[in-house]
Each structure stands twice: as structure tokens, then as C-alpha cells.
Amino acid sequence: MTIKIILAVIIGGVVGFFVPDSFYAATDVLLTIGLCLLLFFVGIDIGKNKNVMRDIKRSGRLFFLIPLGVAVGSLLGAIGVGFLLGYPINESGAIGSGMGWYTLSSIIIAPYSSELSVLAFLTNVVREVFAIALIPIIAKHIGFIEAIAPSGATAMDTTLPIISRNTNGETAILSFSTGLILSTMVPILVPLFLFK
Template sequence: MKNSLIIILVFIAGVLLGTQHLLSDFLARVDMILYALYGLLFLVGIDIGSNPSAWLTIKKLNLKIVLVPVSIALGSLLGAAMVSPFFANVSWGDGFAIGAGFGYYSLSSIIITQIKGDALGVIALLANLSREIFTLLFASLLARFLGKLAPIAAGGATAMDTTLPVIARFSGKDYAIIAFFSGIVLTVLVPFLVPLFLSLG
């Protein structure tokens, strides 16, 4: 929760500064955000490549456990694609890309903003951020009424870090391991899937 609050505050601070239009020329002239995005992706890659648990979980692949992130990813993509026809400003490919954020709001919104502009980036940021907040608030209800995998599904990519504590508490220790695995798989997929769906239209 603390991290999502920091992100919201930083974003709002940016918006407030932006409304003063002091940096308009700077934004138009400098492609700094693009270079920063490349730098961030390089760092995200280092994180993935050096993560021993990511490689270990791949070695211990178990079909039943693999079905967890696969079903979460498919459900997330289909759910987002089903609502996108209601909005004229969001194409189906863009809808898939928002769904492919899997709750990893920082990276997905930054990529989407850079490729498709501010409006879609804002939707991606708020949609994926609220996914994390929703999971933190309702993990206990989800686990009790919709099954032990439901909080893991709602948490998406965040199930490996920020929402893992509430999942462990309400789904149980056995499911915490599944949550961690699922979160890692979804986190790794985000930087690959989001640009892919954006390029589809």
C-alpha cells in the first residue's frame, strides 16, 4: 500500500506541475522519457536475468502450477478485451495491452504512454494501480468466497511482492508459493506482451 501511495502522490505532483505548462517546450524537444524508458527496460531485464528464483521455478515446472499464471493471464486479457468495445477511444489491441499490465502499473503505463500517448497511459496506470489496491483491500473476501486462487488472480504480477503478504495470510502458506511463482511469470511477461499487443492495433 505504501508504494502505491508514493506512486499516486508522485503522479499527482507531476500533473500539478504539468498544468502550469512550465515544461511544455522541454517535453516537446527532449526525448528524455524515451531514453529513460530504455534504461528502465534494461534494468528490468537485469532484474529478470539475475533472479535465481525465476530460473529455479522454471526448472521445477509443474503443469498444474503453470496453469495458474496462464489462466490468470488469459482471463485478464479477455476481460480487458471484452470491455474495450464500450469505449470508442480504446481499440481492442489497446484493451489487450491494458489487460497485459497484470497490475504491473509502473512499467505497463510507461510503455503505453511512450507508444500510444498520455490518454491511454493514464487509463493503464489507474487500471493496473487499482488492481493492486483492490487485491490488498479484498484479499480476505476473495479467498473466502471465490477460492484460494482468487486473490492470486486479482493480484496478477504483484502477487510476487506487494500483495504476497495478504495472499499468504488469507490463502495460506501453500498458496503463497504458487502466488510467488505466478507473480514472477506474469511480471516477466508484461514487458514482452504490452508492446506486442500495442503493435496489433
């Protein structure tokens, strides 16, 4: 599945060179429809688990600790790499605050700096591609809970099917809630880092 997804991205990139500019207006609608269908079928998969509420209650503190750990790790990693590359803490922190949500974080950062906006977009896209490639490996060799971390905010949408397929129902529910919590943090944290 991971290879198919990466191949689809590569083929899409190649096809994008030959598609007329007039087609790009329709891609937004097609992406929204595709994402809605994807989430609908993931919802069906989660719904098959009749013990959803029991699994949420059983997860206990993990319900909040997983998104907190992913957020702290994302920020520390971004700030550490930013320091090595010579970026100020506020700029590298803003990029890390995107948590993989490349569209929103780059839009929030754009008024501050177009260069930083492009960097945030690319960084978070690469994070998602790495997540797609690494989730099956992490789930198999390290653990189900740890497989949620690479996704960041996308753990509730684009990478959720991969997590669901490679883990179990309880982990899929934790993944969805982690992505939801991280997604709500993005519009708060990104401006906090940039606009002191």
C-alpha cells in the first residue's frame, strides 16, 4: 500500500507538468471529494469496532499524552534542525508547529515571509511522505502507538487509512483523536511563534 501511495504521488507530479493551468481549478474540488470518500470508508472501518467508546475510555491518559508527545517532539525536532541550519527559534518553531498540515501552516506563515511559507509547505509535505513510508515499518517493528507519531495532524485524515490497516481499531481511534487535537493546535501555535 505504501509503495502504491508513493507511486501515485510521483505519477501525479509527472502528470502535473502536462496538465493545462485551467484544470487546476477543478483539482481542489476533486481533492475534497477524494478526501471525504477516504474518511467515509475509514469511518466505516472504525465503526465496525462496536467497542469504540470502551476503547477510548481504556486508552485513558494516552488520549492526551500521545498528541502532547507528538507536538513536543515536532517542535523540539524543528527547532533543533533550524538551529543547525541557522534559522531563528521562532521561524523553525513555526514550521514545526505545522504538525504536517502543510496547507494551513504555509498560509498562516505567508504574510510573515513567502520564503518561510514555501519551506513550511515543503517540510510538512515531506513529513507526510515519510509518514506514509514509515508507518508500516514502525507498526511492525516498534509498536502500534509509535506508528501514530510520524503523521502529526494528518493522523486523522490522509495517513489514517495506513495506520488503520497496519495497526488495530483502538490505535486507529487514538490516531484520529491525536490528529484532531494536533489540528486544533496548528492555528494557535504557528502565529504564537511568528507574531510575538
